[in-house]
Amino acid sequence: MNQKPLKFFATILGIILVLALPFIIQDRYFQHLLVLSGIFIILTSSWNLLAGFSGLLNLGHAAFYGIGGYASALLALKLGISPWIGLPLGGITSSIFGIFLGIPSFRLSGPYLAITTIGFSEILRLVSMNWVDLTRGSLGLYGIPPLTSIKLWNGMVIKFISEQNFYYVVIISASLILLIIKRLIDSEFGISLKSMREDEMGSESIGIDTSRYKLTVFMISAFLAGFAGALYAHYVRLISPEMLSLGETFTILTMVMIGGLGTLYGPVVGAVMLTFLSEGLRFLEDIVKLDIRFVIYGALLMVTIIFMRNGVVGLFRKKSQD
Amino acid sequence: MVKRSWMVWMAAMVICFSLMGNHSQLKAAEPFSIGILGPFTGSLAFNAEEMKKGMMLAVDEVNAKGGVFGRKVELIYGDTEAKPDKGVAAVKKLITRDKVLVVGGGYASSVNIATTEVCQNEKVPIVVAIAISPTITNRGFDYVFRTSPNSPQFLSGMNDWLEKVKKPKTVAFLMENTDYGRDGEKIWSAQSKKIGAKELAHLYFEIGDTDFTTQISKLKELKPEVTFNIASTTEAALIQKQAKELNFVTQWIGVGGQFTEAYFKMCGTVCQYAMGSSLEPTLAMKNPIVADFVKRYEAKYQKARPGIFSSQGYDNIMVIIDAIKRTGKLTGDLQKDRDAIRDALRKTSIELSQGKIEFDKNGQVYTVVPSPVQVHIVDGKPQLSIIYPPDRAGAAYQEPLPWGKRKI
């Protein structure tokens, strides 16, 4: 049976489904979850670049997310800069901070790198909590302007306040970013990253400048996370230092591990699954009278690593190889 | 392989959407629902539970008498975790998914500043129960109301007392690093300047901190006559205990929200002499409406003491239900009903456990007046007594004694 036309057809169907989703299901809360999933897809994919493809365990990733959000929000609130420009600027700000984590990663690995990254994000979180003049501390920033409306040639104005319209911004961003990541990991750069992950000393011996690669991938990963943070800031329009918390990083980590570390679609599956499961499991609360969702996530994480090392995507991969 | 991955993705989405699908049905037309926000997890949780108890007392009473327009009242809870972004998510869900008529509850100023903005944008009336930051009702939001006094109102009696009676020469601040803490700090700092007291230090802590020895040691060296301490139950109790352990004596003055049953259980008689402003119903038993509320509360909850949060919760729900009743009928058109409730709320005038509730043009209640209180030890147990103004005072102010001289 000829695979190619089938693959093509499935892809087109998938794209149409995704684009039409908000029109098929009009429930505003459902659309809200779609937007959140999209933002998390970008966030998880960025973390996956580091941990999955490069073998760099970054437990301070939430800091990049938060910095992007705060940067874009502050630029909009204090300098009146358009949020559209704020999105990449937030990414760039995070990227600069990415340098601070990239450099230690030259010498540190495994748990030592992990602890350093935690220290990094905790310090930044404390700064965002205590530099009240800039960030309003734990009160957070509210009243963040939404993405500015676009006026079309025929006079119609598209506003980006509703979940539905924002969804399109997010889904297009996420798709572009996934495309870029795919290109990246298939390129020479990506192959070098993967070889660095498997055997760092071996890679050095064949001439790969691991330091340069580490720095670059940190900066790219940070940029994407910051971009996601800026999206979040202009969507929810309220952010607080919680964005930089360890809990946020653990959420990202759980999503990627369950979805499938080191794969392209693993983070996507994980992000969508956990965002919607979060809602879907609420009915358990009525049965057990307690919120056991996080207990389940913890257990799921442990079970996944022990039994399903490559996550959900890995499960499907194995089947296709049988 | 790409095809497989797409399939994986879509399969996952389908599974999750179907799980979700079970629960996004519109809430049935009856009973009708009021959304309640509160920090039901986290360190403020048990105060939120107190608020909930007061609310449930109100709901049970109303439903027992046939509900409103023959329909029962139902409360749907949204957990804010005392965090602004979670609060926003919770209130959005109540509004868009649960489609509540009106939002009540709410505890913690930082969270409420954010949630009220959402409600204003979504045109849903919200009646804030427990939060004192003035910002909440001074932005010209017509859908926002508040049944709790704001901080200037809360502290006016205390400020009077500071100016006319205590007249301290030195003060210090140990504040929760939130809107709640910082707003009070601004008011008291201004008052200190007004009465010529020297501000020796401004120290802070986060909700959830448990170690205050560094801050208290520093205060001990500075020896302020008065230490303003805005904190919630747990932190406030720990501060009292650690002050004793470090042998630090000062006149502690807080807002009063920390004087809950849990607080007294945690610090026992150690908190003797601490002061605050209180709306405790048990202090106003001369008012028959209040006494009746206390009786009914104790009957329902078996001798549990109705503190400030339960009475504020109770009043919050009663005000909302009273407004719904005064709209005359519910049309079933969500936006029309919400607007009608908003209009009815504006005209509220009702006597409840905190006293009379009426709103000014900003939606702020102005008829509830807290009084300065101090913890006195009566029969070996800590108790609040009103100490000012003289016509309402139940006992005289006591100067804090050094630890060695205290009888307990």
Next chain:
Amino acid sequence: MESLFLQQVFNGIIVGSVYCLIAIGLTMIFGVMKIANFAHGDFSMLGAYFAIYFLLLISGWVGWIGALIIAGIGVGLIGLLVERFLFRPLLTRWTDIDIIMVSIGLFIFLENGARLIFGTAPKMIADPFHSQGINLLFFSTSMIRLLCFFFSVVMIIFLQMFLTKTKMGVAIRATSQNRNASLLMGININFIYSITFVVGSVLAGLGGVLYGTIFAVFPMMGAMPTLKAFAITILGGMGNIRGAIFGGFILGIAETLGGNYISMQYKNAIGFIIIILVLLIIPQGLFGGRQNK
């Protein structure tokens, strides 16, 4: 005559002694098994909760001491199970990163499980002294804090004796330094792993009871001690117990002095700043430990 400086130093020593107990457990486990356990602080939390419930049965002095014993036994058993069924099967199969992830999963599971079972409201471990303070010449503190300090010191001394004077203790140190050689010498590695993990967890559990007595007990209380324990182990050198002891006191004092003279609000950041500085400048820690690659 009270001195603020000495008072803060003393505050730091007291808090540092509790940190020590928790950190020693972590560094032992890392030294012997190469496991960086992010759920370590949760053992402290569990120990504290064991104490609370035991004290409901028996109160006062007897209760408090009994609580320590019960907490030790309880956490030891849990540690045994966790080591045997969660970590040991993974040691040979997976990488460093996987083990960290599993411990993170354990952390999420335990912390939220505790929230469900015990509720989020903070609880107090009843102080048998009833917050009575004591004035020593240059500073004040409470009787209970003093007691906790002495208890920690005694435990540390016992541990050192165990490690240097008993056969098992020597075997643990040998495995920590060179696992293959120890294997060749006939040491039962699996048994050593279990003992090490149990001892480390018990120390954490006891530290948790002390921590809970001095401060408060709540489900999320394990997170900060875990991070501080990591800071201490890195400062002292991963696997280096003497280093962990010094590190614990250094961190405790640095926090109180830093909080007092530099900034109260960034007190908790001090631990992290130390980690970063040490790792950048002296990767093997102040006292030398395992190399980090």
